[in-house]
Amino acid sequence: VIAVRGVYGGAEFREPTLVSPNTFARLERLIPSAPLHIPPLLNLIRACQAAWLETPLALVFETSFFADLPAREHLYAIDPNLTGRPGVRRFGYHGILHAAACQQLARKRRALGMNAPARVLSICLEARPELAAVLGPNPLLVTSGATPLEGLPGQTACGELDPSIVLMLAQKKGWGAEQINDTLTRQSGWLGLVGRSTTLAEIFGSRRRECQLARDVLQYRLLLACGAGMAALGGVDAVVFSGRSAAVGVGLGLWLKQKIESAQTDGNAPITIEIFQESVDRVLADTAAALMLTPRRKSK
Numbered sequence: 362v363i364a365v366r367g368v369y370g371g372a373e374f375r376e377p378t379l380v381s382p383n384t385f386a387r388l389e390r391l392i393p394s395a396p397l398h399i400p401p402l403l404n405l406i407r408a409c410q411a412a413w414l415e416t417p418l419a420l421v422f423e424t425s426f427f428a429d430l431p432a433r434e435h436l437y438a439i440d441p442n443l444t445g446r447p448g449v450r451r452f453g454y455h456g457i458l459h460a461a462a463c464q465q466l467a468r469k470r471r472a473l474g475m476n477a478p479a480r481v482l483s484i485c486l487e488a489r490p491e492l493a494a495v496l497g498p499n500p501l502l503v504t505s506g507a508t509p510l511e512g513l514p515g516q517t518a519c520g521e522l523d524p525s526i527v528l529m530l531a532q533k534k535g536w537g538a539e540q541i542n543d544t545l546t547r548q549s550g551w552l553g554l555v556g557r558s559t560t561l562a563e564i565f566g567s568r569r570r571e572c573q574l575a576r577d578v579l580q581y582r583l584l585l586a587c588g589a590g591m592a593a594l595g596g597v598d599a600v601v602f603s604g605r606s607a608a609v610g611v612g613l614g615l616w617l618k619q620k621i622e623s624a625q626t627d628g629n630a631p632i633t634i635e636i637f638q639e640s641v642d643r644v645l646a647d648t649a650a651a652l653m654l655t656p657r658r659k660s661k
Contacts, residue, residue: 363409363418364649366457366641367402369395370422371448375429377652380406380418394448419649426456427493427500434502434593451511453503455485455604459493461644462603462637467497469635480594482587486561486606489515492583494590502593504586510546513582514575516560519549520582551575561606565613580613584620597621599633607636 367374371391378384385403392399409418427435435451453459463481470479478497485491490513494502504512504521514520522545530536530544551559554575564576591597600617602610614634621632 362649362653363413363416364645365402365405365409365418365420366645367398367420367422368424368454369398369452370420370424370428371395371452372428374420374422375425377419377421377425377648379652380410380420384420394446417653419652421457421645421648423454423456424452426460427451427453427503430500430503437507449507451503451506453491453493453500453505454489454509455487455491455493456500457641457644457648458485458487458603458637459483459491459495459500460498461639461647462601462635463495463498465637466599466601466633466635479598480591480596482590482594482597482600484583484600484602484610486602486604486609487515488605489513489518490561490579490583490604492586492590494593496594502590513586514554514579515550516558517547517550517552519545519553551579554578561609565609580616583613584617587617587621591621597632598630599635601635601637603637603639605640607638610634610636 369391371394373387373391384406388399388403388406406418406420409416430451430453437449437451441449462483462485463479466479466481470476479495481495483493483495485493489505489509491509492504492513493500506512509515510518510520512520527541527545530541534540536544551564555564555571559572559575564572564579567573587597587600600610600614602614611634614636618632618634
């Protein structure tokens with residue numbers, strides 16, 4: 362089986378699926394919502410089918426985990442007809458790792474006789490970090506938005522910012538949409554704060570002033586996101602780190618644990634810190650294998 366990662370599946374793809382004749386029509390309906398992602402995905406599927414005629418393809422989408430976010434979380438307070446795009450709503454874009462990390466935590470808790478759904482702050486430490494507040498298997502909040510630009514500051518992306526800044530760049534600088542988009546997505550974030558390309562490991566390991574500034578900004582924004590997640594969950598039982606920089610979560614997790622527990626006054630149990638080390642490729646392979654072993658899904 363060939364496992365293919367899809368960035369965007371919208372509300373159309375809520376679980377991993379094997380490619381079938383009607384898959385193409387389902388994906389083509391999503392092109393207006395994700396014009397940059399869906400056409401290349403269609404080309405990749407066709408190329409795989411041409412090269413490996415008898416090999417099944419499994420599609421696994423990052424957005425599936427967030428397809429059933431509560432309406433209060435995924436809706437924006439604007440007229441949806443103004444955007445010119447159907448289905449503009451908040452999604453998360455690291456759902457594959459969030460789901461796998463939360464599943465690992467749930468298995469460990471069950472082994473200890475803890476069967477109640479856990480209240481989890483799942484933090485994916487990728488080039489565009491993302492926090493999801495998850496109750497059992499269900500996400501209730503995510504820091505990303507209609508695109509991955511919203512949320513926490515990333516390696517080159519600004520993250521959340523006042524929309525008026527976009528208007529200011531257009532009016533004061535005379536910039537068009539492409540230049541503004543390039544600045545906010547490719548020249549901002551840690552790059553903008555440090556002044557050069559850097560990584561999470563360097564930001565949290567360096568004593569250089571500009572790295573410490575970027576670290577302080579990211580930690581503070583993450584702490585605020587944790588507070589929002591705890592409000593949505595009604596508390597927190599565990600913080601789980603995943604992603605290519607998950608190892609940074611060892612020190613960052615202790616800092617967050619201290620901050621959160623010092624603010625709690627209701628005598629809650631200590632917060633568990635978990636590090637999920639598997640790569641997204643490993644999770645994709647395991648998901649595709651499980652899909653092939655499930656007769657009900659295979660028959661679709």
